[in-house]
Amino acid sequence: MKNIEVSKIIDPIPASDGAGVKLKRSIGVEPNYFDPFLMLDEFGSENSEDYIAGFPPHPHRGIETVTYMLAGDFEHKDSTGGEGRMTAGDVQWMKTGSGIIHSEMPAMKEGKLHGFQLWVNMPAKLKMSKPEYIYIDADKMSVHKDEDKQVKVIAGKFENAEGPVKGHNVEPVYFDVELNKNKEFNFKLPSTHNTFIYLINGEIEIGKNKHDNVKDSTLILLTRGEDLTVKAKSDAKFLVISGKPINEEIARGGPFVMNTKA
Numbered sequence: 001m002k003n004i005e006v007s008k009i010i011d012p013i014p015a016s017d018g019a020g021v022k023l024k025r026s027i028g029v030e031p032n033y034f035d036p037f038l039m040l041d042e043f044g045s046e047n048s049e050d051y052i053a054g055f056p057p058h059p060h061r062g063i064e065t066v067t068y069m070l071a072g073d074f075e076h077k078d079s080t081g082g083e084g085r086m087t088a089g090d091v092q093w094m095k096t097g098s099g100i101i102h103s104e105m106p107a108m109k110e111g112k113l114h115g116f117q118l119w120v121n122m123p124a125k126l127k128m129s130k131p132e133y134i135y136i137d138a139d140k141m142s143v144h145k146d147e148d149k150q151v152k153v154i155a156g157k158f159e160n161a162e163g164p165v166k167g168h169n170v171e172p173v174y175f176d177v178e179l180n181k182n183k184e185f186n187f188k189l190p191s192t193h194n195t196f197i198y199l200i201n202g203e204i205e206i207g208k209n210k211h212d213n214v215k216d217s218t219l220i221l222l223t224r225g226e227d228l229t230v231k232a233k234s235d236a237k238f239l240v241i242s243g244k245p246i247n248e249e250i251a252r253g254g255p256f257v258m259n260t261k262a
Contacts, residue, residue: 002191004225005207009214012042021055026198026219028119034194034221035245036121036170038063038257042198042217044071044114055104060096061256062127064120066174067092067104068154070200072113078102080131089138091154093165097122097129116198116239123169123246124259136164148183152176156242158187170243177240179204179232187228187240195222195242202236 010031012024021043028039057077067074069086076092077083079101086092094100106113122129136154142161144151151158155165156173165172171190179185179202189195197206197220204214206222207229214220222228230238251261 001188001227002225003208004189004195004228005209005223006211006220007223008221009212010219010221012217012219015041017041017055024217027196031221033121033250034196035247036243037118037194037196037241038121038250038252039117039119040196040198040219040241041117042115042200043117044112057101057103059099059101059255060094061099061258062122063096063255063257064122065092065094065096066118066120066154067094067115068118068174068176069115072111072115073107074104074113074115075107076102076104078131082133084135087138089141089152091134091136091141093134093136093154095122095126095129095132097126097131100131118174118241119257120170120172120243121246121248121250121257124248126169127258134165140164148180149185150178151185170246173240173242175240176237177230178237179230179235181232181235183232185228185230185232185240188226189228189242190244191224191226192244193224193242194245195224195228195240196220197222197230198239198241200237200239202238203233204236204238205231205233 012026015025023043074086142153144161153161153163154174155163
């Protein structure tokens with residue numbers, strides 16, 4: 001079995017999106033594309049001026065947006081008539097397909113807002129499909145818990161905890177892991193997948209090979225392999241995200257991602 005090792009360690013860059021929401025962007029800048037992942041943003045602040053303007057109505061096509069809230073409330077509305085409120089721990093997995101206009105606005109005037117948005121590419125054969133949603137309420141999320149760790153499963157399966165996203169073309173894995181100091185997280189992945197870890201807080205070591213220190217808000221791209229080992233040097237929280245590459249040309253036009261400019 002081949003060990004998964006660190007390929008590249010990347011510090012996210014400060015950015016803003018929507019109506020000026022401050023965030024840290026990693027995928028979408030460096031690297032520009034980590035097939036099948038197009039973008040990863042961490043948004044979070046205790047200063048309402050950093051997020052209060054939210055994300056007014058804007059279009060998407062040809063991608064899936066996965067929003068995961070860790071703290072705070074967001075209200076969502078879209079052009080299909082769908083609407084809802086996301087609170088801490090909730091996930092919204094939106095397959096935009098042929099196109100949708102939606103808005104995500106803070107449902108709070110103060111307090112901490114913290115979350116992630118991941119963009120997953122769609123293959124050419126699905127880019128013009130009908131938009132659809134998967135909603136995952138925090139209290140319905142599958143969670144594995146033992147003395148060493150807690151693993152929330154958004155997609156994929158860990159031990160007996162299984163996420164609700166099934167039959168997906170990129171066979172995604174999306175875990176939120178809390179690992180106690182000096183303990184290990186071990187997981188087997190398909191050798192076909194591209195995998196990254198996003199460290200939210202704490203300090204971790206990955207694989208068997210020596211690598212530069214990684215601490216807090218850091219993107220870690222991993223080599224392909226099967227055996228993933230993460231050791232916590234302090235209490236740590238991180239996302240493990242993996243997917244099968246689509247291997248198609250992409251053409252970006254902001255929130256539209258198709259296969260050609262035309």
